[in-house]
Amino acid sequence: MxxxxxxxxxxxxxxxxKYNQLWRKNCLLRENEKRLEKLKPLEEIxxxxxxxxxxxxxxxxxxxxxxxxxxxxxxxxxxxxxxxGFKSEYQLKKMIKQEIKKDIEIRKQxx
Numbered sequence: 001m002x003x004x005x006x007x008x009x010x011x012x013x014x015x016x017x018k019y020n021q022l023w024r025k026n027c028l029l030r031e032n033e034k035r036l037e038k039l040k041p042l043e044e045i046x047x048x049x050x051x052x053x054x055x056x057x058x059x060x061x062x063x064x065x066x067x068x069x070x071x072x073x074x075x076x077x078x079x080x081x082x083x084x085g086f087k088s089e090y091q092l093k094k095m096i097k098q099e100i101k102k103d104i105e106i107r108k109q110x111x
Contacts (some may be wrong), residue, residue, distance in 0.1 A: 003071070011071055015042060018079055025083070045080040045092070052096050053077075060104050073103075 003011075017087050019042050051076060054061050064070040086092045 002086055007071060009026070011075065015046070018042070018075075021072060022083055031034070032046060042078060042082050043095075045082055046074060048092070049074045049077045049096055049100075052093075053100055056097070057104050060100075063107065 022042075050070075053070070063068070064073050068101070077096065080099060081092065081095050084095065086095060
């Protein structure tokens with residue numbers, strides 16, 4: 001998977017902004033709830049989301065690519081999964097698949 005430099009810069013900036021927002025939110029939660037959750041880095045989650053979208057449905061993947069919405073969609077799902085929190089690798093994969101399958105079904109119904 002290759003992306004041009006402008007897209008990479010934009011994605012990197014989006015990651016930094018959202019990561020900082022989530023980091024602040026997590027700090028507040030830790031102070032208030034006094035519990036730590038193990039969270040994967042957002043970049044790894046983004047890569048897993050991209051691979052899952054690509055593997056689950058070629059039609060959905062191609063539709064997103066045609067609309068130039070693939071990376072923004074993957075980023076949106078990665079942020080949602082990251083902010084919801086997860087306890088294990090299995091739970092992470094399950095959450096990603098559930099979110100993507102929901103969107104695939106919505107897309108199928110709208111066609």
